[in-house]
Amino acid sequence: MCLMAFAWQTGEHLLTLLGNRDEFHARPSREAGFWEAEGLPDLLAGKDLEAGGTWLGVTRQGRFAALTNVRQPGSPVGTRSRGHLALDYLASDQSPEAYLQRIAAEGHLYSGFNLLVGDCQQLWHLNSQEARPQHLSPGIYGLSNASLDSPWPKLLDLRNALAAHLNDDPASLLDLLGNTDTYTDERLPATGVSLEWERLLSARFILGDTYGTRASSLLRLSKDEITFTERFFGPNGTALGKNCWLLELDQRP
Secondary structure (H helix, E strand, O other): OOEEEEEEEEOOEEEEEEEEEEEEOOOOEEEEEEEOOOOEEEEEEEEEOOOOOOOEEEEOOOOEEEEEEOOOOOOOOOOEOOHHHHHHHHOOOOOHHHHHHHHHHHHHHEOOEEEEEEOOOOEEEEEOOOOOOEEOOOEEEEEOOOOOOOOOHHHHHHHHHHHHOOOOOHHHHHHHHHOOOOOOHHHOOOOOOOHHHHHHHOOOOOOOOOEEEEEEEEEEEOOOEEEEEEEEEOHHHOEEEEEEEEEEOOOOO
């Protein structure tokens, strides 16, 4: 994913997470679904068909993970795919803290990333550049392609929009991800890419022939159920479909 806003233990739900996945349209991927063929029948997630990982997923037991890249032009490319950071947590039974402590020591093997991992009791974050797992307190946060809550205009606007509409219905929340407005040059972050790319990437929802927003997702976790809704798109924001799941939380020990 490339943009997220999430509320943890705030409002009517344990977790409300909104996110857009931005990617090259030519990179093959599978819309969210259960990973029964992979031997993970309790896992609901999209799949990167090139490297095999995922960017956002949840299990019937309430384990969840979300991933963003960190924009680092010119940095060495990691030898491992970042999508496996989320997948390996979701497929394991390690606690969020223990998992991120291990990944923090291995962060140099991956290109830059932010990783959120949690369950019904706790939520943790790791930025690969900072390499310090952080336990998150209740609140509303934003993530894009830098540090947690970096003051990028689209991140601040989405975080504020989520705070104002936290208990809205899923369709209204997903609409918050669809804003295609870009920002004036003086408000753009300087991340090492060209000004043309900074302009393109400044929108919450990115429109492009070859690169753009591929999926908009909402994940909600309450004390007894999970809601996962995904809209997916082709080049220039062409709507391709929507999937919705309402799952009973499996609270068996």
